[in-house]
Amino acid sequence: MLRNSKLALVLCLGLTAAPFAALAEDAVVAKVGDLDIHQSELDLAIANLDPQLQQLPEEQKKVAALSGVIDVKLLAGNATAEGLDQDEAFKKRMQYIADRELHNAYFKKHVVDAVTDDEVKARYDKEVAALPQQEEVHARHILVKTEDEAKAIIKELDEGKDFVELAKEHSTDPNKSEGGDLGYFGKGRMVPEFEEAAFAMEPGTYSKVPVKTQFGFHIIKVEDKRVAAPPAYKDVEQQIRQLVMRDKYLEVIAKSKADAKVEIMDDDLRKGYEDVSKQP
Incomplete structure (x- = not known):
């Protein structure tokens, strides 16, 4: 039979925090002495x-x-027989658990279930509109070990040779079979020397002098430039939903605090609470 101490604790908290009505459709799946275990408890x-x-x-x-x-059930029955359910510490713990469960139920009703798809989509649109436009470059490159090799390849390009074929023939980069294609990339993705050169070039042009980086010497060709597209809604929907839930929860808490005066007697605790409350 499987046993787990964490399981017992979780079950103890869960089963004590919420009463279970013996409904006609709530089948009895087991008995412990005179106590029934219902399907709802097992679920x-x-x-x-x-x-x-x-x-x-x-x-x-x-x-x-x-x-x-x-x-x-067995140990809870033993505890009740010994009067442990009347212990003041136990009662305080049960009150805390009850409050926490009520908090969770209220949170689910007024925050989780209250968030609509329209709210999430509207927040996504707002976040996307606030994003700064970022340029992306679609580039190819040919990587060689020496500057003389790079200059020789540039000469061949000047003579009309095809960049893709030269990349396949001369480049030492693993992507040589794709003609040195690096795809689209934004700033911060490449080493500084390479990035600076690529973003300074116009589409359809190649570097007239070798670009030196820690990897060797590059000849860069810029194929295209574009404004980076925002992340697709389906890819960030859950993160956006979390943002909406957070804001809705903060609104619920702020209203509750306005309706009920909060007093903290200890000076240090009050200052700490006030500092935390000011954080975004």
């Missing part, structure tokens, strides 16, 4: 399994979860 236990146990096949997950629920 909650499965949902709260340790991440490692979540990787188990479905039937093994059910067995692991049921094992944890039975353990919890």
Whole structure:
């Protein structure tokens, strides 16, 4: 039988925090003494399994979860018989757990579930509009070891030789088979000397003097320039949704603080809280 100490703790918190009604459709899956274990309890236990146990096949997950629920029921019964449920520390902990669960329920209702697809799309459009336009260059290059080799290739280009064929013949870069094609790139992607030369050139031109970098000597040809496209909505939708949720949560918290006066008696704690509250 599978056992996991973390599982028992999670189950204990989860099962104590929320009561389960013995509804007609909520089947009894097991009994522990006089206590019934309902399908709803088992479902909650499965949902709260340790991440490692979540990787188990479905039937093994059910067995692991049921094992944890039975353990919890047994020891919870023992604890109640000993009067541990009347302990003041236990009551305070249960109150904290109840408050936390109510916080989570309110958060789900007024933040998570309140975020609409239209809000997310509108935030995406706003973020995209605020992005600075960034230029991208589509370039090819031929990389050789010496300056004399580079000058000789430039001479061949001046004579009308094809850049792609010369790259395939002479370049030492692994992309020589693609004619030295580097695709589109923005600033910050290449070494400074290469980047400076490429962005200074016009589409359709090649460097008339070798460009020296730590890798050797380059002959660069710029094929095209364009303004970089923003990230596609589908690629950043979840990140944008998180931003909308964050802002909505901050609005909920700000309104709640305005409706209820917060007093902190300890000076150091109050200052620390105020400092944290000022952070964006």
